Amino acid sequence: MTVEITTGLILAVMGAGLAVGLSAIGSGIGVGIAGTTGAGVIAVRPENFGQALVFQAVPQTQGMYGLLVAVLILLTTGVIGGGGGEVSTAMGLAALGAGLAVGIAGLSAIGQGIAASAGIATSSEREGSMGRSLVFSVIPETQAIYGLLVAILIMAFTGMLTGEEVATITTGLAALGCALAVGIAGLSAIGQGIAAAAGSAASAEHEGAFGRSLVFSVIPETQAIYGLLVAILIMAFTGMIAGDPISGPAYGIAAIGCGFAIGLAGLSAIGQGIAAAAGAAVSAERTESFGRSLVFSVIPETQAIYGLLVAILIMAFTGMITRDIVPTLAAGFAAVAAGIAVGFAALSAIGQGVAASAGIATTSEREDMFGKGLVFTVIPETQAIYGLLVAILIMAFTGIITRDVTATAAAGLAAIGAGFAVGLAGLSAIGQGMTAAAGIGAVARRPESMGQSLIFAVMAETFAIFGLLVAILIMFGIGLFGGV
Secondary structure, three states: OOOOOOHHHHHHHHHHHHHHHHHHHHHHHHHHHHHHHHHHHHHHOHHHHHHHHHHHHHHHHHHHHHHHHHHHHHHHOOOOOOOOOOOOHHHHHHHHHHHHHHHHHHHHHHHHHHHHHHHHHHHHHOHHHHHHHHHHHHHHHHHHHHHHHHHHHHHHHOOOOOOOOOOOHHHHHHHHHHHHHHHHHOOHHHHHHHHHHHHHHHHHHOHHHHHHHHHHHHOOHHHHHHHHHHHHHHHHHOOOOOOOOOOOHHHHHHHHHHHHHHHHHOOHHHHHHHHHHHHHHHHHHOHHHHHHHHHHHHOOHHHHHHHHHHHHHHHHHOOOOOOOOOOOHHHHHHHHHHHHHHHHHOOHHHHHHHHHHHHHHHHHHOHHHHHHHHHHHHHHHHHHHHHHHHHHHHHHHOOOOOOOOOOOHHHHHHHHHHHHHHHHHHHHHHHHHHHHHHHHHHHHHOHHHHHHHHHHHHOOHHHHHHHHHHHHHHHHHOOOOOOO
């Protein structure tokens, strides 16, 4: 039988492939991380084989979720058993969104593997700690469940599961926005895995630290919740949930901008996990440092809040929430540019997390270093602020904020270059965080070196300024400042 290969069919099978492929990468790496520790443990304690195998099995579920969604896509679109020749482009986009949602979120298994690896090590040393270590190991599972949930919802609300298609090009594009929001934010599990690994080790040595360690381990979860929230809002405001699809493809493109904004910003959880891991370790030894450690641990959260803010502004100013205007393609492309700017710049939180972890360790021994440690920790924040600033400028000068878009579609598309300039340059904060962490240690040993250490810490800021400058030049050059 000859199958008619349509655009919709191509998109659908790509969705199925990405669902199982990406989640397989996550589970494969996660299982490998845990298995590596397991192999080392049984070389010394062969009787712990079964116990290690339990931990190694934990990160496998993400791959199963991906397989489930892939098979559902192939069955419901008729690729298996139905010929697959009647898959519309809108339905293909929805299938691609479902596949990306569960596939990218499946990479959360990497964080789960990190936590499971720590569980194998600690439970082999202390037999009574297996239960607590398992708790820490399953915490990063939730991100994958969010991805699976959104994938199923996309398939249900677009009619893929019922066979009564209600998908449009707009809701198909919106499905991609949902996938980016919940999928990329699902990588917050890597930060959570780092924190959970430290919590597993800390609670194994100090049983009384179990509760405090859990607090630090769940902190990086918030980014994934932001991603899930935005995905649900996109489905609601584009009419996907109510079965009343909004008209205008620019809405769908704007939804993709929302997905980039909160999804990429969700990666700030990696930095937060680094800080939270230090907090779990330190507060287990010194309970009085719990409050100060929490302060340092929540600082990298701000980058995710910037991404959430931009996502909500996009939904509000493009009329997605109120449906009182129909955005132009220029507005849709500008929304993508704004999402890229604030999203990539949010990765500055990784540097901030490195600095915060040094602040936690130092202030646990010297309380008088708390204020100085905070100063060094907030320095890598500026890159995220530059990204937020450019995102708002793009929305303002393309007319999104005033709801009077005068920019051309080409100018909106070109604005994506400005987003990349300031967003990617924001990763310079990773190096800045390393220097700031060293600065905290230097000041703790020699207080009068504060000034010199600050100079070292701000040097990496230069490259973020380069990105900001080029972003402004791009906006000026394509005529956004002139209202073209």
